[in-house]
Amino acid sequence: MTQALQGLKVLELGQLIAGPFAGKTLADFGADVIKVEPPGEGDPLRKWRLLHDGTSVWWQVQSRNKKSVALDLRSDEGRAAVRALAAEADVLIENFKPGTLEKWGLGYERLSAANPGLIMLRISGYGQSGPYKDLPGFAVVAEAMGGLRHLTGEPGRVPVRCGVSIGDTLAALHGVIGVLLALQARARTGRGQVVDVALYEAVFNCMESLLPEYSAFGTVRQPAGSALPGIAPSNAYRCADGQVVIGGNGDSIFKRLMQAIGRGDLAEDPGLADNALRVRRVDEIDAAITTWTVQRPVAEVVGALQAASVPVGRIYTVADIAADPHYRARGMIQRITSADGLALDVPGVVPVLSDTPGAIRRRAPRLGEDNGQGFDAA
DSSP, rough: OOOOOTTEEEEEOSSSSOOOOOOHHHHHTTTTEEEEOOOOTTTTTSSSEEEEEEEETTTTHHHTTTEEOOOTTHHHHHHHHHHHHHHHHHHHOOOOOTTTTTTTOOOOOHHHHHHOOOOOEEEEESSSSSTTTTTTTOOOHHHHHHHHHHHHOOOOOOOOOOOOOHHHHHHHHHHHHHHHHHHHHHHSSSSOOEEEEEEEHHHHTTTTTHHHHHHHOOOOOOOOOSSSSTTTSSEEOSSSSEEEEOOOSSSSHHHHHHHHTHHHHHHHHHHHHEEHHHTTHHHHHHHHHHHHHHSOOOHHHHHHHHHHTTOEEEEHHHHHHHHHHHHHTOOEEEEOTTTOEEEEEEOEEEEEOOOSSSOOOOOOTTTTTTTTTTTTTO
């Protein structure tokens, strides 16, 4: 079956998370992605977290559908090889510190002179311009600067992280959007361009009403634990044997929720008829819900609220994910075999397209496995 990006040629120079996640996403939908790695150890992600036979199992996800070419970008030979590949490429992805490619003679001006249609996705901590552009920037810093880290955690305590490098992934997804936009523009003009993605800006772009609330009212939103400030009720609640999350903030949903927990009085209370009114009494509402949930096991709570058409869910661990039939039915868990023979479950391809779906066509490569090959090589 034809894939949406079949025939697109992508040269990936980045490493670790942000650039390679963008490359993975394009590759999942059919792009021919050549990943350039330094000789010797390759991309550091090959050794991150849990390893099997010396290679990270994370690598099997991040580098699927890609080819690996080992080149030393600090050498004349390596840079010449990259220039030759870039002359054929539609897209080049990099996430080095700004100025690094220029120092190597691989900046956009030089590469686009030989290939005017080239689109260069540049992901960095602070972007390619501005007073901070030369500072080192990782996702942990971007999440802090973008406003996310201040909101995560319990009031009065040190902020926590969400458990994954969400800043990198958000930047990668913004980068993919930028590439697709630039391809659309190139179809009209014939010219490529630079897509400049800053990690902190990708985080900031997802901060919803944070800035306009401050601009209009001087309000600095504060951390609120598992609740969502200004939306009621929407929180995590203790059960007899675990926890659930409940979103009862729609007006009709709230009434169904209150009836389901035996609080018809609150369902019909005119002082709780809309979200603005409920926000004023959120502690009372949360206490009523907790009184009901804490006496019941998770399964009973979820069953009762689903029957009442109230959004509810238990809080999944990865073991729950792996066992869930809906994940399987949607193709969100796929079985692959790595280069070292490990059978492994990995995440499926997102989003799901009806006519040109993505697919895992090829396992993650060994370092330099495709040396000497160019685009379109089998």
